[in-house]
Amino acid sequence: xxxxxxxxxxxxxxxxxxxxxxxxxxxxxxxxxxxxxxxxxxxxxxxxxxxxxxxxxxxxxxxxxxxxxxxxxxxxxxxxxxxxxxxxxxxxxxxxxxxxxxxxxxxxxxxxxxxxxxxxxxxxxxxxxxxxxxxxxxxxxxxxxxxxxxxxxxxxxxxxxxxxxxxxxxxxxxxxxxxxxxxxxxxxxxxxxxxxxxxxxxxxxxxxxxxxxxxxxxxxxxxxxxxxxxxxxxxxxxxxxxxxxxxxxxxxxxxxxxxxxxxxx
Numbered sequence: 557x558x559x560x561x562x563x564x565x566x567x568x569x570x571x572x573x574x575x576x577x578x579x580x581x582x583x584x585x586x587x588x589x590x591x592x593x594x595x596x597x598x599x600x601x602x603x604x605x606x607x608x609x610x611x612x613x614x615x616x617x618x619x620x621x622x623x624x625x626x627x628x629x630x631x632x633x634x635x636x637x638x639x640x641x642x643x644x645x646x647x648x649x650x651x652x653x654x655x656x657x658x659x660x661x662x663x664x665x666x667x668x669x670x671x672x673x674x675x676x677x678x679x680x681x682x683x684x685x686x687x688x689x690x691x692x693x694x695x696x697x698x699x700x701x702x703x704x705x706x707x708x709x710x711x712x713x714x715x716x717x718x719x720x721x722x723x724x725x726x727x728x729x730x731x732x733x734x735x736x737x738x739x740x741x742x743x744x745x746x747x748x749x750x751x752x753x754x755x756x757x758x759x760x761x762x763x764x765x766x767x768x769x770x771x772x773x774x775x776x777x778x779x780x781x782x783x784x785x786x787x788x789x790x791x792x793x794x795x796x797x798x799x800x801x802x803x804x805x806x807x808x809x810x811x812x813x814x815x816x817x818x819x820x821x
Contacts, residue, residue, distance in 0.1 A: 572665050573624075576609055576617040584627050595622060624668050649695040652687045662698040671709045679708050689739065720764035723755055729772050736773055740780075747776045 570578035580602055587601065599618055603611045621627045658666070658680070666676055683704055687697075694700055729751070734744045754775050758768075765771065 569626075572668055573620060574617065576613050577621055579606065579609070580614065580617050581621055581626055584621075595627075598627070649693045651691055651693050652684060652697050654684060654688055656684055656697060658701050659698050662702060665702060666705060669706075669709070671705060675709065675712065676705060679705055686735075690735075720766050722762060722764045723758045723768060725755060725759070727755055727768065730769050733769050733773055737776055740777060742776060742780050746780065747772075750776050750779050 566578050566582065569581055580598075583602060583605060584598060595618060599611075599615055602609075602614050602618070606614065618627070680701075683701055687700075729747075734747060737747050738744075751772070754772055758771075
């Protein structure tokens with residue numbers, strides 16, 4: 557295979573193990589008839605054939621594929637089909653149960669990643685509570701959970717995790733923030749009206765935190781409540797405040813024009 561030509565990969569493998577693993581697995585299947593009899597030879601071949609992927613990532617991807625027995629250097633057994641199971645679809649749209657559990661296929665996919673069981677179980681509780689409170693119906697909670705756990709694991713392993721940082725003009729809240737605010741009947745557009753003032757305030761303060769999303773949620777809720785109260789007060793004033801006089805008190809006191817209309821005859 558010429559370098560960089562005819563590149564293809566399995567979407568299922570890419571979604572489960574990552575794009576690099578999917579590309580390398582497909583590469584291995586195409587060259588399995590060649591003299592690739594060891595992991596080291598596959599590494600050397602892949603590094604040469606895939607110059608756009610970091611060699612360290614290639615090595616880690618081959619290790620992962622080997623760990624899950626998706627590559628086999630035994631020529632007799634290397635002709636097997638490489639199948640990544642996807643969660644079984646359930647077309648019935650329903651709310652999540654308070655004691656919902658991922659399917660066996662979903663758990664198998666999670667096990668094929670680096671996500672720990674402790675982390676998954678912790679996030680599973682959060683996942684159930686969040687969607688139970690929302691009361692939203694979905695036709696496949698397994699897919700929703702997979703997307704959620706991958707996203708949360710990526711956040712957990714972010715290089716900035718645990719390190720406070722100052723806010724900058726390009727900061728933007730996570731999408732989960734808008735879901736949480738929506739539970740308080742605050743729309744995405746309404747929340748974003750307060751983003752600029754939030755950034756300017758904390759940028760001027762120069763404080764460093766790891767909880768900017770939480771702080772933004774609190775800020776939006778507080779400002780939204782203040783504005784709602786001000787709006788209600790303005791409406792009440794229309795009913796309880798007297799209209800403005802066009803003349804001062806002395807002029808109105810000496811004004812006797814009202815008596816001209818009264819006849820004593």
